[in-house]
Amino acid sequence: MKILIVSDTHRKDDNLKLVIEQNLPLDMLIHLGDVEGSEYQIPQWVNPECEMQMVMGNNDFFSRLDREREIDICGHRVLLTHGHSYGVSMGPEGLAEEAKSRGCDVAMFGHTHRPFLETVKGVLLVNPGSLSYPRQEGRQPSYLLLTAQADGTLDFSQKYLRN
Ligand SMILES: [Mn+2]
Numbered sequence: 001m002k003i004l005i006v007s008d009t010h011r012k013d014d015n016l017k018l019v020i021e022q023n024l025p026l027d028m029l030i031h032l033g034d035v036e037g038s039e040y041q042i043p044q045w046v047n048p049e050c051e052m053q054m055v056m057g058n059n060d061f062f063s064r065l066d067r068e069r070e071i072d073i074c075g076h077r078v079l080l081t082h083g084h085s086y087g088v089s090m091g092p093e094g095l096a097e098e099a100k101s102r103g104c105d106v107a108m109f110g111h112t113h114r115p116f117l118e119t120v121k122g123v124l125l126v127n128p129g130s131l132s133y134p135r136q137e138g139r140q141p142s143y144l145l146l147t148a149q150a151d152g153t154l155d156f157s158q159k160y161l162r163n
Contacts, residue, residue: 001027001028001073001074001146001147001148001149002023002025002026002027002028002145002146002147003026003027003028003029003030003073003145003146003147003148004019004020004023004026004028004029004030004143004144004145004146005030005032005108005126005128005143005144005145005146006019006029006030006031006032006128006131006143006144007031007032007033007034007057007082007109007110007111007113007127007128007129007130007131008032008033008034008057008110008111008113008129008130008131008132008133009031009034009035009036009038009130009131009132010034010036010059010130010132010133011035011036011037011038012132012133013038013041013042013132015131015132015141015161016038016042016045016131016132017045018161019131019143019159019161020045020046021045023145024046024047025046025047025049025050026046026047026050027049027050027051028050028051028052028053028073029042029046029050029051029052029053030053030054030080030108031052031053031054031055032055032057032080032081032082032083032108032109032110032111032127032128033054033055033056033057033058033060033065033081033082033083033110033111034057034058034059034060034082034110034111035054035056035057035060035063035065036057036059036060037063039054039063039065042054053069053071053080055067055068055069055080055081055082056082057082057084057110057111058082058084058111067081068080068081069081070102070104073106073146073148073154074148074149074150074151074152074153074154075152076105076106076148076152076154077102077103077104077105077106078104078105078106078107078108079098079099079102079104079106079107079108080108081095081107081108081109082109082110082111083095083109083110083111083112083127084111086098086109088109088111088112088127089111089112092116092118092120092125093120093121095107095109095123095125096120096121096122096123096125097121099123099125100121100122100123104123105122105123105124106123106124106125106126106154107123107124107125107126108125108126108127108128109125109126109127110127110128110130111127112127112129112135113129113130113133113134113135113136114127114129114134114135114136115127115128115129115136115142115144115158116129117144117156117158124154126144126156128142128143128144128158129141129142129143130142131143131161140160140161140162141160141161142158142159142160142161143159143161144156144157144158144159145157145159
């Protein structure tokens with residue numbers, strides 16, 4: 001499966017559209033919050049078979065998206081959350097604990113606008129960064145591509161847009 005993972009686009013969607021175009025067709029698109037209303041448009045930009053997984057961010061005030069989701073990806077239990085409720089700006093430990101307590105071996109989050117890909121307390125924590133307002137050193141808009149195989153192999157690739 002080819003899965004595009006993005007977050008924190010804040011309705012500034014030019015880079016998101018570009019990245020989608022460059023990676024079609026997708027099996028799944030995961031958006032980890034702060035979509036700000038574009039949740040109604042994004043499904044029109046992907047191939048019809050693409051499964052959409054989106055959760056609510058702290059700026060999605062009137063959103064009807066789920067606050068969090070737990071999904072299965074090739075045998076992995078994956079927590080999708082924006083992450084602000086777990087203090088991810090201060091550090092990843094709270095989110096790792098939460099994911100672990102739910103039996104999730106992977107947690108995907110956003111909110112910090114900084115790419116992150118590390119195993120903490122036995123949980124693989126994944127943050128694609130932001131395609132619209134990157135905050136890490138160098139401030140390159142970023143996203144993640146995940147190739148997931150039926151045998152459970154997860155191959156994450158951190159990507160950057162260069163302008
Ligand atoms: Mn944000």
